[in-house]
Amino acid sequence: MNRLTRTLNNLKDNNQKALVAYLVAGDPDLDSTLDLMHLFVESGVDVIEIGVPFTDPIAEGPTIQKAHDRALKNNISLKMIFDLVVEFRKKNDQTPIVLMGYLNTFISHIDLVESTSIIDSILVVDIPGELSLKDYGITNPNINTISLISPTTTDDRVELIAKNSTGFIYYVNLRGVTGSSNLNIDEIKNNIQKIKKHSDLPTLAGFGIKSANDAKMLSACSDGVIIGSSIVEMINESSNSKEFARIGEYLKEIKQAIS
Amino acid sequence: MKSNKFNLPDSNGFFGEFGGKFVPETLMYALEELENTYNELKDREDFQKEFYSDLSNFVGRPSPLYFAERLSNHYGSGSIWLKREDLNHTGAHKINNTVGQILLAKHMGKKRIIAETGAGQHGVATATVAARLGLECHIYMGAEDVKRQSLNVYRIKLLGAEVHAVDSGTATLKDALNEALRDWVTNVDDTYYIIGSVTGPHPYPMIVRDFNSVVEISKIIKKYKTDYNQLPDAIVACVGGGSNAMGIFYPFIDIPETRLIGVEAGGNGVSTGEHAAPLNDGTPGVLHGARSYLMQDESGQIMDTKSVSAGLDYPGVGPEHSWLKDIGRAEYVAVNDDEALKAFHEVTELEGIMPALETAHAFAYLETLMKELPDTANVVVNVSGRGDKDINTVAKIDGIEF
Numbered sequence: 206m207n208r209l210t211r212t213l214n215n216l217k218d219n220n221q222k223a224l225v226a227y228l229v230a231g232d233p234d235l236d237s238t239l240d241l242m243h244l245f246v247e248s249g250v251d252v253i254e255i256g257v258p259f260t261d262p263i264a265e266g267p268t269i270q271k272a273h274d275r276a277l278k279n280n281i282s283l284k285m286i287f288d289l290v291v292e293f294r295k296k297n298d299q300t301p302i303v304l305m306g307y308l309n310t311f312i313s314h315i316d317l318v319e320s321t322s323i324i325d326s327i328l329v330v331d332i333p334g335e336l337s338l339k340d341y342g343i344t345n346p347n348i349n350t351i352s353l354i355s356p357t358t359t360d361d362r363v364e365l366i367a368k369n370s371t372g373f374i375y376y377v378n379l380r381g382v383t384g385s386s387n388l389n390i391d392e393i394k395n396n397i398q399k400i401k402k403h404s405d406l407p408t409l410a411g412f413g414i415k416s417a418n419d420a421k422m423l424s425a426c427s428d429g430v431i432i433g434s435s436i437v438e439m440i441n442e443s444s445n446s447k448e449f450a451r452i453g454e455y456l457k458e459i460k461q462a463i464s
Numbered sequence: 465m466k467s468n469k470f471n472l473p474d475s476n477g478f479f480g481e482f483g484g485k486f487v488p489e490t491l492m493y494a495l496e497e498l499e500n501t502y503n504e505l506k507d508r509e510d511f512q513k514e515f516y517s518d519l520s521n522f523v524g525r526p527s528p529l530y531f532a533e534r535l536s537n538h539y540g541s542g543s544i545w546l547k548r549e550d551l552n553h554t555g556a557h558k559i560n561n562t563v564g565q566i567l568l569a570k571h572m573g574k575k576r577i578i579a580e581t582g583a584g585q586h587g588v589a590t591a592t593v594a595a596r597l598g599l600e601c602h603i604y605m606g607a608e609d610v611k612r613q614s615l616n617v618y619r620i621k622l623l624g625a626e627v628h629a630v631d632s633g634t635a636t637l638k639d640a641l642n643e644a645l646r647d648w649v650t651n652v653d654d655t656y657y658i659i660g661s662v663t664g665p666h667p668y669p670m671i672v673r674d675f676n677s678v679v680e681i682s683k684i685i686k687k688y689k690t691d692y693n694q695l696p697d698a699i700v701a702c703v704g705g706g707s708n709a710m711g712i713f714y715p716f717i718d719i720p721e722t723r724l725i726g727v728e729a730g731g732n733g734v735s736t737g738e739h740a741a742p743l744n745d746g747t748p749g750v751l752h753g754a755r756s757y758l759m760q761d762e763s764g765q766i767m768d769t770k771s772v773s774a775g776l777d778y779p780g781v782g783p784e785h786s787w788l789k790d791i792g793r794a795e796y797v798a799v800n801d802d803e804a805l806k807a808f809h810e811v812t813e814l815e816g817i818m819p820a821l822e823t824a825h826a827f828a829y830l831e832t833l834m835k836e837l838p839d840t841a842n843v844v845v846n847v848s849g850r851g852d853k854d855i856n857t858v859a860k861i862d863g864i865e866f
Contacts, residue, residue: 260633260766261751263645264488270632282763308486308750313764331486331750355490357652362492380490381650 209301223429229256231281249460257306266384334366367404384434417462424463477666482783539834542841556849558589564675569656582637583775584616586660591625601625606636661705662782665753676711701846704776708848729771730798740769743796773821820849
C-alpha cells in the first residue's frame with residue numbers, strides 16, 4: 206500500500222476529508238518549493254500535488270500558466286523535481302506526493318518514473334481517462350493512476366474511468382481551465398454521487414475552489430478538496446519566503462473549514 | 465475510395481503510432497459527438513450535395529490545374545503544373561475545410577464558433593463561413609502573428625469576428641491553439657471548434673484531410689492519363705500543420721508511381737536549429753491532442769520555432785504526415801527563409817501569380833527537384849494560397865516602407 210492509499214484510508218477511517226494542495230515545482234525557485242512543501246504539511250495538508258511545468262499547459266488558466274512559465278525560465282526538468290522530492294523525503298517520508306502534468310514531459314523521462322519509490326502518483330491531464338498509465342509504458346507498481354472525471358463525462362465513460370483508476374478519482378468541478386469560477390454545487394453533488402456508484406475510491410473535488418467556504422461546501426459532498434490556483438497566486442504575490450506564512454494561514458483555514 | 469491498407473485512422477484515431485486523442489477529459493464527449501456526427505453525415509447524399517454546392521457556388525471550385533510554362537522553361541526540363549487553390553474565395557485552401565466544418569456545426573446546433581490561426585488565412589476562412597451563417601465567431605491568434613499579419617487581422621474584424629491576441633508562450637500559432645482549446649474546454653456545450661489543419665485530437669486530422677481532399681484529383685489523374693498516358697511524377701506541397709499537403713496527397717497514397725513531397729519551413733537552416741521542420745529534425749511526442757513528430761528538447765518541452773511564414777511557424781505536424789514519413793510513402797524536405805523568398809519573387813515575375821510565403825516554400829524546392837527529374841516529368845505544385853497577405857512582410861525584408 207503506498208503513501209497515498211494509506212493516507213486516504215486513514216482519513217476515511219477517521220471520518221475526515223482530505224486537503225490536497227498544489228504548487229508548481231520551481232516557482233519561483235526550487236528552494237522555495239521545498240520550503241512550501243514542508244509548510245503545506247505543517248498547515249494540515251494531507252497530499253501534496255506538484256505541477257510539472259510544461260510549455261503548453263492546455264488545461265491551465267492564466268495563473269498556473271504563468272507559474273509554468275516562471276518555472277521554465279529556471280529550466281526546471283522532471284529530473285530536478287525528483288531531486289527535490291529526494292530532499293523533501295529526508296525530513297518527510299509520510300506525506301503522499303502526486304505529480305500533475307502533461308504526457309510529453311513524463312514520456313520523455315520514463316526511466317525516472319519507472320524506478321521511483323518517492324512519488325506516489327502521477328496525474329496526466331491530457332490522457333483519456335479510460336486508459337491508465339500502463340498504456341503509456343508506466344508500469345511502476347508504486348505509482349497510482351489518478352484519472353479525471355468532468356461534468357461532461359458520459360455515464361458509460363464514468364464507469365470505464367472509475368474501473369481504471371487507483372489512488373483517487375479527481376472530479377473536475379467545472380467546464381473550464383484551472384482557476385475558473387462559477388461552481389455549480391448541485392451538479393457537482395449529483396455527479397460525485399454517480400461516480401460513487403461505480404467506485405469505492407475516494408473522490409476529491411478540484412478546480413475553481415477559491416475560499417474556505419467553497420471548500421466547506423464541496424467537502425460535504427466529496428472525500429476532499431484540491432486547492433491550486435489560489436495558492437499559486439499567493440506564491441506569486443510573495444516577494445520573499447517570509448510572506449509564505451500567509452499561505453500557511455490560508456491552508457489552516459481551509460483545513461478547519463472541511464473538518 | 466481508398467484501399468483498406470490506407471484506410472486510416474483506426475477507430476481510436478491512430479495512423480500507425482501517430483494521432484490519438486490526448487485531451488483533458490472535459491473535451492472527450494465533444495470529440496465523440498463530433499466523430500459521431502461526421503460519420504453519420506459524411507456519406508449522406510444531402511450533406512454531400514450541400515457541401516459540393518457550397519464549394520461550387522461560394523468557394524468557386526473547381527479550381528484549375530494550370531500549366532506554368534515560363535516557370536517550366538526557367539528550370540529547363542520537365543513540366544510544372546499548378547493546382548490553383550489560391551483562386552478560392554478568401555485566397556487559400558483553408559476555405560475548403562471551414563465550409564465543411566461549419567455544416568457540421570450547423571447540424572450539431574452549435575451557436576458559437578472558435579478557431580486558431582497562424583497566418584490568418586484560417587481565421588479569415590472561419591470568420592467568412594461564420595458570417596455567412598450569422599454565427600458568433602472568436603479567432604485566437606498569437607500576438608506576434610497579429611503584428612506580422614495585420615491585414616488578415618483587419619479582414620477578420622471586418623467579417624464580424626473577434627480577434628483575441630494570445631501573449632502566452634511564444635505568442636505564435638501553437639499558443640493560439642492552446643488558447644482555443646482552453647476556450648473550448650470552458651464553453652464546450654455551445655461551441656464548435658474549427659481546427660484549421662490536419663492536427664489536433666481525433667477526429668480532426670481525418671475531417672480536415674477529407675474536406676481538403678476536394679482538389680479534383682480524380683480529374684487530374686484522368687487528364688494526365690488521357691493527355692500523357694502517365695501519372696504525375698511528383699506532387700509538391702508545403703507542410704506546416706499539413707492540411708493542404710494532406711488534401712492533395714491523400715488520393716495518391718496508394719498510387720506509388722507518384723512521389724509525394726512535403727516541404728517544411730527551414731527557417732535559418734535546419735542545421736542551425738532555428739526552423740519549423742519537425743519531420744526533418746524532430747522526434748515523436750504528444751502536443752495538442754495528438755502524437756506526432758515535434759520540435760522538443762530532451763525534457764519534452766516544446767521548442768521555439770522560426771520561419772518567415774507565419775502559417776508554417778508551428779513545432780508540430782499532422783499525425784498522418786508522421787505516419788507517411790515513417791512508412792516511407794512521402795518525402796519531407798525543408799527550404800530556408802531566403803530560398804522561399806527568392807521563389808516568391810521568381811514565381812510572381814515569371815507567372816504573374818503571387819504565392820503565399822507558405823506556398824513559396826513548395827516552389828523553392830523545385831530548384832532541387834527539377835534537376836533530378838527527366839525532361840518528360842510532370843510535377844504538380846499545390847498553390848495553397850495567394851501572397852497578398854504577405855506583402856507587408858516581404859516589403860519589410862526588401863527594406864520598403866509604405
